[in-house]
Amino acid sequence: MYKRILVATDGSDLSNTAVGSAIELAAAIGAELVALYVVPRYPVSYFEGGITISVEDIARTEKQWSDKGQAVVDAVQEQAKAQGVTAKAVVAQSDLVAESIMSAATKHGCDLVVMASHGRKGIKRVLLGSETQHVLTHSTVPVLVLR
Numbered sequence: 013m014y015k016r017i018l019v020a021t022d023g024s025d026l027s028n029t030a031v032g033s034a035i036e037l038a039a040a041i042g043a044e045l046v047a048l049y050v051v052p053r054y055p056v057s058y059f060e061g062g063i064t065i066s067v068e069d070i071a072r073t074e075k076q077w078s079d080k081g082q083a084v085v086d087a088v089q090e091q092a093k094a095q096g097v098t099a100k101a102v103v104a105q106s107d108l109v110a111e112s113i114m115s116a117a118t119k120h121g122c123d124l125v126v127m128a129s130h131g132r133k134g135i136k137r138v139l140l141g142s143e144t145q146h147v148l149t150h151s152t153v154p155v156l157v158l159r
Contacts, residue, residue, distance in 0.1 A: 018046045018122035020113045020147075023084040030128040030158045031088050037126070037156075038097045045099040046120045047088035049081035050112045053105060078103060110146035117153050125155045 019034035021027040031047070038045045054070045085101035092099035100120070106112040117125050129144040148155050 013041050014043045014124045016044045016046060016120065016122045017124045017126055018048055018113070018117045018120065019088070020048050020050070020125065020127040021084055021088060022049065023080070024128075026128040026130060026159075030126055031091070033156075033158055034126040035088075035092045035095055035097055035099075038092065038099075039095045043097075043124075045088075045092050045097050046102055046116065046122055047085040047092070047099055048102045048104065048113060048116050049085045050109045051077045051081045051103060051105045052109075053107050074105070078105065109143045110150070113143070113147050114151050117151070123153055125151060125153060127155065127157060129157045129159050 014037075017034055017038050019031050021031050034045060037043070051074070054074050081103040082101065085103060089099040089101040102116060102120070104112045104116060113125060113127070116122070125147060127144055127147065129142070144155075144157055148157065
């Protein structure tokens with residue numbers, strides 16, 4: 013069936029549910045797991061001209077975000093290991109979350125992507141966007157969406 017499953021997580025309760033399901037599925041079918049956390053880049057252009065932000069402050073903030081992401085995927089890796097699943101922890105830095113998820117799936121040879129969806133509808137979806145919807149419509153590998 014599936015040999016390597018990518019699970020995208022942001023550390024939220026909803027994505028933790030998807031992580032748990034991905035680990036259970038991987039354990040049941042003997043698949044490996046790749047846990048991915050996508051860290052956004054610091055939005056420098058948003059503040060351009062308004063306030064001065066030092067390069068050091070930006071680097072420190074991005075490192076904090078990256079460290080948080082690493083902690084999240086490391087926890088997933090430990091949770092998977094406890095259930096006998098081989099897992100790899102991956103942190104990517106990009107503002108294009110959906111593209112990063114699809115790229116990581118390809119790079120790591122994943123044949124299934126598991127992710128959560130908030131199920132937003134109407135104007136909330138338009139305003140907040142939907143990374144899950146983007147992955148669903150553009151991924152070349154199957155996507156399992158959990159709510």
